[in-house]
Amino acid sequence: MNKVRCDIKDHLLADAGRNRIDWSWAEMPVLQALHDQFSHEQPLAGARISGCLHITTETANLARTLKAGGAELLLCASNPLSTQDDVAAALVEYYKIPTFAVRGEDNTRYYRHIVTALDYHPQLTMDDGADLVSELHKNRRDLLSGVIGGTEETTTGVIRLRAMAADNALAFPVIAVNNAMTKHFFDNRYGTGQSTLDGIIRATNILLAGKTFTVVGYGWCGRGIAMRAKGHGAHVIVTEVNPLKALEAAMDGFRVMPLLEAAACSDFIVSATGDKHVIDRAHFQVMKDACVIANSGHFNVEINIPVLQELAQKISRPRQFVEEYQLKDGRRIRLLAEGRLVNLAAAEGHPATVMDMSFANQALSLAYLWNNGKNLENKVYSVPDSIDTQIATMKLAAMGVNIDTLTQEQQAYLSSWKEGT
Numbered sequence: 001m002n003k004v005r006c007d008i009k010d011h012l013l014a015d016a017g018r019n020r021i022d023w024s025w026a027e028m029p030v031l032q033a034l035h036d037q038f039s040h041e042q043p044l045a046g047a048r049i050s051g052c053l054h055i056t057t058e059t060a061n062l063a064r065t066l067k068a069g070g071a072e073l074l075l076c077a078s079n080p081l082s083t084q085d086d087v088a089a090a091l092v093e094y095y096k097i098p099t100f101a102v103r104g105e106d107n108t109r110y111y112r113h114i115v116t117a118l119d120y121h122p123q124l125t126m127d128d129g130a131d132l133v134s135e136l137h138k139n140r141r142d143l144l145s146g147v148i149g150g151t152e153e154t155t156t157g158v159i160r161l162r163a164m165a166a167d168n169a170l171a172f173p174v175i176a177v178n179n180a181m182t183k184h185f186f187d188n189r190y191g192t193g194q195s196t197l198d199g200i201i202r203a204t205n206i207l208l209a210g211k212t213f214t215v216v217g218y219g220w221c222g223r224g225i226a227m228r229a230k231g232h233g234a235h236v237i238v239t240e241v242n243p244l245k246a247l248e249a250a251m252d253g254f255r256v257m258p259l260l261e262a263a264a265c266s267d268f269i270v271s272a273t274g275d276k277h278v279i280d281r282a283h284f285q286v287m288k289d290a291c292v293i294a295n296s297g298h299f300n301v302e303i304n305i306p307v308l309q310e311l312a313q314k315i316s317r318p319r320q321f322v323e324e325y326q327l328k329d330g331r332r333i334r335l336l337a338e339g340r341l342v343n344l345a346a347a348e349g350h351p352a353t354v355m356d357m358s359f360a361n362q363a364l365s366l367a368y369l370w371n372n373g374k375n376l377e378n379k380v381y382s383v384p385d386s387i388d389t390q391i392a393t394m395k396l397a398a399m400g401v402n403i404d405t406l407t408q409e410q411q412a413y414l415s416s417w418k419e420g421t
């Protein structure tokens with residue numbers, strides 16, 4: 001009999017989940033090396049961790065690594081639509097990790113799972129969007145004294161945590177995994193770039209070549225999405241509110257204009273800003289018939305869906321991840337994945353190769369917190385540079401890429417101010 005606590009869709013999916021977890025494991029050489037290292041060194045011995053992450057194959061491999069390092073952990077979903085039910089089943093059946101995640105769960109069940117993760121009395125927290133830490137500070141302050149530290153995976157979570165720290169409200173140190181170079185430089189850019197296009201293509205099966213494709217926000221994710229859409233042969237427009245990012249997009253060869261102008265000529269509009277209502281009433285009112293809109297930012301607030309519902313005369317679902325809103329003047333607007341992260345809802349999220357580095361940062365940051373957290377202040381920390389360098393070195397080695405090293409003469413030159421022309 002299975003004694004691992006859980007709320008998952010179907011235990012019978014476990015074999016399929018394990019096969020996919022093993023498939024992605026083969027693409028995660030850095031995590032594999034850490035798994036071996038952690039098995040010997042036990043850097044997380046005795047640590048109790050609650051993780052609120054997307055329940056995907058890569059997360060399962062992170063969980064395996066943390067367990068090998070001596071941690072006990074419980075997982076819940078960080079988004080109601082991103083859970084891979086077969087992975088959740090394998091986590092419970094094969095890896096004996098309590099898991100609370102069901103794809104499509106409603107908000108009540110989503111928050112019930114977060115409460116369960118808190119009832120676990122974590123000493124370390126892992127978040128993707130800061131819902132766990134936020135619930136802990138708002139509603140379970142009795143548990144705060146037991147928490148040594150936490151990690152945060154994404155840009156939106158880091159913004160929320162920085163706001164908490166600025167209010168002196170953060171009760172323990174948090175490491176912003178997102179801000180490691182070996183995370184956002186690769187995961188947000190190449191991972192979100194490829195998987196967002198993958199989600200849009202799987203959801204619609206519409207050819208991108210020759211279409212007008214607008215990316216809202218030219219941050220790390222937006223750059224990746226724009227780059228990959230261009231690679232598909234789309235005419236790419238970028239919209240921004242930050243002059244520096246807008247300038248960069250223009251010099252990268254994209255057309256830059258206000259979204260109101262872009263909306264009138266776009267076949268696809270995708271947001272990746274971490275901001276609210278960036279695609280709004282005024283934009284819906286000028287969109288072309290059959291315009292596809294999607295979001296790759298963390299929360300489903302980037303597209304103002306309540307207003308879209310209000311404007312619609314009829315809503316239908318022509319394909320699994322497509323909701324078609326027919327407006328009163330007959331135009332149709334096609335919303336993908338209910339405005340939630342399209343790459344996780346309609347595809348499988350980031351490929352394992354980039355999550356390898358993101359989750360190596362998670363594993364090493366948690367070990368760092370477990371061993372040093374008591375000496376840290378209650379603020380948001382960057383991942384230590386030594387961890388970033390270690391992960392980049394390990395990834396290059398796994399890829400079989402060698403690089404040069406500085407000579408003694410070069411080291412002396414680069415650290416001296418005395419030599420000139």
Ligand SMILES: NC(=O)c1ccc[n+]([C@@H]2O[C@H](COP(=O)([O-])OP(=O)(O)OC[C@H]3O[C@@H](n4cnc5c(N)ncnc54)[C@H](O)[C@@H]3O)[C@@H](O)[C@H]2O)c1
Pocket residue numbers: 154155156157184187188192216217218219220221222239240241242245272273274275278296297298299341342343344350
């Ligand atoms: N889909 C995924 O798997 C995935 C992966 C990583 C991050 N994220 C999420 O994606 C979002 C963006 O992350 P990022 O790392 O690219 O952040 P970022 O801070 O690098 O970029 C966000 C950009 O959006 C711009 N912006 C803000 N409001 C805007 C508006 N109204 N119109 C146009 N541009 C606007 C900002 O100026 C900024 O350049 C966050 O919510 C993050 O958590 C998602």
